[in-house]
Amino acid sequence: xxxxxxxxxxxxxxxxxxxxxxxxxxxxxxxxxxxxxxxxxxxxxxxxxxxxxxxxxxxxxxxxxxxxxxxxxxxxxxxxxxxxxxxxxxxxxxxxxxxxxxxxxxxxxxxxxxxxxxxxxxxxxxxxxxxxxxxxxxxxxxxxxxxxxxxxxxxxxxxxxxxxxxxxxxxxxxxxxxxxxxxxxxxxxxxxxxxxxxxxxxxxxxxxxxxxxxxxxxxxxxxxxxxxxxxxxxxxxxxxxxxxxxxxxxxxxxxxxxxxxxxxxxxxxxxxxxxxxxxxxxxxxxxxxxxxxxxxxxxxxxxxxxxxxxxxxxxxxxxxxxxxxxxxxxxxxxxxxxxxxxxxxxxxxxxxxxxxxxxxxxxxxxxxxxxxxxxxxxxxxxxxxxxxxxxxxxxxxxxxxxxxxxxxxxxxxxxxxxxxxxxxxxxxxxxxxxxxxxxxxxxxxxxxxxxxxxxxxxxxxxxxxxxxxxxxxxxxxxxxxxxxxxxxxxxxxxxxx
Amino acid sequence: xxxxxxxxxxxxxxxxxxxxxxxxxxxxxxxxxxxxxxxxxxxxxxxxxxxxxxxxxxxxxxxxxxxxxxxxxxxxxxxxxxxxxxxxxxxxxxxxxxxxxxxxxxxxxxxxxxxxxxxxxxxxxxxxxxxxxxxxxxxxxxxxxxxxxxxxxxxxxxxxxxxxxxxxxxxxxxxxxxxxxxxxxxxxxxxxxxxxxxxxxxxxxxxxxxxxxxxxxxxxxxxxxxxxxxxxxxxxxxxxxxxxxxxxxxxxxxxxxxxxxxxxxxxxxxxxxxxxxxxxxxxxxxxxxxxxxxxx
Numbered sequence: 001x002x003x004x005x006x007x008x009x010x011x012x013x014x015x016x017x018x019x020x021x022x023x024x025x026x027x028x029x030x031x032x033x034x035x036x037x038x039x040x041x042x043x044x045x046x047x048x049x050x051x052x053x054x055x056x057x058x059x060x061x062x063x064x065x066x067x068x069x070x071x072x073x074x075x076x077x078x079x080x081x082x083x084x085x086x087x088x089x090x091x092x093x094x095x096x097x098x099x100x101x102x103x104x105x106x107x108x109x110x111x112x113x114x115x116x117x118x119x120x121x122x123x124x125x126x127x128x129x130x131x132x133x134x135x136x137x138x139x140x141x142x143x144x145x146x147x148x149x150x151x152x153x154x155x156x157x158x159x160x161x162x163x164x165x166x167x168x169x170x171x172x173x174x175x176x177x178x179x180x181x182x183x184x185x186x187x188x189x190x191x192x193x194x195x196x197x198x199x200x201x202x203x204x205x206x207x208x209x210x211x212x213x214x215x216x217x218x219x220x221x222x223x224x225x226x227x228x229x230x231x232x233x234x235x236x237x238x239x240x241x242x243x244x245x246x247x248x249x250x251x252x253x254x255x256x257x258x259x260x261x262x263x264x265x266x267x268x269x270x271x272x273x274x275x276x277x278x279x280x281x282x283x284x285x286x287x288x289x290x291x292x293x294x295x296x297x298x299x300x301x302x303x304x305x306x307x308x309x310x311x312x313x314x315x316x317x318x319x320x321x322x323x324x325x326x327x328x329x330x331x332x333x334x335x336x337x338x339x340x341x342x343x344x345x346x347x348x349x350x351x352x353x354x355x356x357x358x359x360x361x362x363x364x365x366x367x368x369x370x371x372x373x374x375x376x377x378x379x380x381x382x383x384x385x386x387x388x389x390x391x392x393x394x395x396x397x398x399x400x401x402x403x404x405x406x407x408x409x410x411x412x413x414x415x416x417x418x419x420x421x422x423x424x425x426x427x428x429x430x431x432x433x434x435x436x437x438x439x440x441x442x443x444x445x446x447x448x449x450x451x452x453x454x455x456x457x458x459x460x461x462x463x464x465x466x467x468x469x470x471x472x473x474x475x476x477x478x479x480x481x482x483x484x485x486x487x488x489x490x491x492x493x494x495x496x497x
Numbered sequence: 498x499x500x501x502x503x504x505x506x507x508x509x510x511x512x513x514x515x516x517x518x519x520x521x522x523x524x525x526x527x528x529x530x531x532x533x534x535x536x537x538x539x540x541x542x543x544x545x546x547x548x549x550x551x552x553x554x555x556x557x558x559x560x561x562x563x564x565x566x567x568x569x570x571x572x573x574x575x576x577x578x579x580x581x582x583x584x585x586x587x588x589x590x591x592x593x594x595x596x597x598x599x600x601x602x603x604x605x606x607x608x609x610x611x612x613x614x615x616x617x618x619x620x621x622x623x624x625x626x627x628x629x630x631x632x633x634x635x636x637x638x639x640x641x642x643x644x645x646x647x648x649x650x651x652x653x654x655x656x657x658x659x660x661x662x663x664x665x666x667x668x669x670x671x672x673x674x675x676x677x678x679x680x681x682x683x684x685x686x687x688x689x690x691x692x693x694x695x696x697x698x699x700x701x702x703x704x705x706x707x708x709x710x711x712x713x714x715x716x717x718x719x720x721x722x723x724x725x726x727x728x729x730x731x732x733x734x735x736x737x738x739x740x741x742x743x744x745x746x747x748x749x750x751x752x753x754x755x756x757x758x759x760x761x762x763x764x765x766x767x768x769x770x771x772x773x774x775x776x777x778x779x780x781x782x783x784x785x786x787x788x789x790x791x792x793x
Binding site for chain 1: 509516612624625628629632634637646647671725727746747750
């Protein structure tokens with residue numbers, strides 16, 4: 001009985017928390033996220049209350065985790081790809097309008113010069129205007145945001161006003177001050193010597209347009225580009241996020257300053273992934289073959305030494321290589337200079353940078369291939385090699401006519417997985433070169449060693465424009481590639497469920 | 498033992514040994530170099546593999562102890578390496594525990610129960626596993642930004658966010674554990690259920706104790722993978738004090754502030770334990786990786 005109460009209590013508490021979150025998100029007009037958590041909570045309650053779905057209770061947390069952190073972000077990213085979501089168009093239309101209508105400016109027409117008097121009870125402000133003078137009650141200037149009423153006055157307070165250097169010292173406190181006149185106007189500090197009236201910068205009309213009170217320009221909301229736009233084409237910042245259809249994709253194809261770098265990076269990504277798989281497989285297979293050979297002693301030692309690069313955390317070994325390849329202080333260039341008298345510029349020459357990346361990635365990746373192929377080689381019956389030796393075959397013949405044909409089938413899915421992993425090998429690029437050297441003439445940050453993933457990352461997070469929309473469009477293209485690869489893989493590996 | 502041996506075998510064995518030893522020397526060069534550099538004085542010193550004037554200054558700094566040079570100048574540790582290591586371990590342990598608990602229960606259902614959509618869910622898990630989280634970082638960032646407005650310990654710049662985000666990578670572990678469960682005879686559990694045990698009891702008291710080895714492997718795998726996770730942590734964490742090792746370590750090698758020697762000591766200090774754990778567990782880990790094709 002108590003167990004039951006506990007169970008229902010826990011469920012109720014969780015649902016309560018979830019509902020709070022959903023309502024809060026809904027109130028902030030985050031409809032997508034409110035919907036996400038609503039679906040999540042509803043399915044959780046459904047699964048845990050329904051007796052028939054007992055088995056689903058076991059898998060629910062894992063499936064929900066994948067849904068929340070893999071599938072939802074994936075779909076959300078695809079969605080962003082069709083919008084102009086970026087640093088300049090970050091907010092929703094309602095928030096942009098709110099933001100603009102909150103803006104104020106200081107009027108030039110209503111200005112008061114002022115004097116500040118120090119009295120026993122605090123500071124007294126005396127404002128001299130064109131039509132009337134105003135005076136405040138004694139104020140405590142402690143820097144907190146405060147507003148104080150000012151009343152019409154006819155004569156200045158007694159005593160000497162503070163000198164300008166004392167006012168400079170009190171400047172930050174004075175600038176926090178808001179003065180309210182009897183007729184409801186607000187005044188704030190405009191300069192060291194003057195206070196001026198604060199006015200709303202924009203006025204909203206019924207048809208949705210807004211007028212700038214300062215310049216008297218009217219701006220109309222343009223829901224195609226996500227900006228308020230005036231008749232002569234001026235736009236107001238910030239803009240809001242709107243759906244722009246296939247524009248991001250068209251930009252990749254048509255804008256030469258994006259198309260050029262994109263295709264260069266695409267070709268490099270493909271060649272990098274293929275080359276990595278080929279190099280690591282060749283090296284791994286060779287070493288695995290040597291380690292399988294009965295004549296070799298000390299296999300345990302060799303094995304441990306050879307998988308060391310795999311055992312060291314990648315983020316450390318990549319940074320180690322970054323230091324070793326450094327042009328001026330790097331140990332690799334010291335060795336090369338000693339032997340051949342040259343100091344290659346590994347990080348600023350595109351071809352050398354790409355060579356370096358392939359060297360490092362082969363170093364990182366061959367132990368994995370070695371371990372994989374060692375397992376597969378063990379499954380090959382020994383008599384096949386006996387037979388080929390009788391026929392006078394050498395090691396090369398053995399490799400191409402016996403070993404490879406036998407292991408290629410089980411190896412294929414693993415090679416495709418390795419290809420997909422390296423196609424998206426973000427950590428290597430981010431830590432080793434960061435994409436450098438840059439491609440000249442690109443309008444978004446793009447480097448000659450960037451892979452598509454690091455390219456999208458840089459567009460989204462390192463560029464000042466933070467063009468999330470464009471980054472998401474390119475990410476969607478990569479999703480398609482990865483999705484196709486993993487479907488092929490599923491077919492090839494004949495997964496049994 | 499092969500019966501037919503060509504005459505040249507002896508030379509080929511010798512050549513293989515020499516070839517492999519030479520290869521190992523090249524492969525280990527970077528690792529040995531880093532150890533050597535961590536004992537050199539100064540951040541720009543060059544020299545042979547065995548440092549002529551070994552100095553412990555980088556090690557002091559890596560351990561967070563200010564170092565007093567021979568001329569009396571005091572160098573403060575540039576970065577809180579031990580704190581980063583602690584952050585990494587904390588995040589990795591918590592998320593490995595969560596991943597283990599959740600993926601074990603799901604794997605149990607997938608291995609032992611029949612229910613609607615089982616094959617579909619299992620296959621889609623395998624497919625979605627291949628999508629790198631780097632690509633949906635914008636969405637993940639937005640997600641945690643929005644959650645963080647209401648649940649502060651899950652927002653941006655919290656370890657909670659990194660831990661929770663790591664739960665997205667459970668599919669691989671579910672497959673690994675399910676494969677192991679499949680290899681265990683189910684008659685014991687069936688007997689227990691006939692005797693009146695509930696499904697949960699059969700799982701908890703019969704299957705789980707039999708599966709301790711694979712649970713240890715999955716725990717270590719999840720632990721290592723979270724420690725090495727870079728892209729999500731690099732976007733979600735901001736403050737220097739909150740960074741994980743994988744994100745923080747690169748700060749040593751900025752162009753403007755190149756601390757090669759300090760990096761070397763920090764790298765050896767933090768990399769060594771992880772390397773040793775990996776080497777110790779490699780036999781089991783390799784089996785798990787072959788199933789999913791992760792790293793490399």
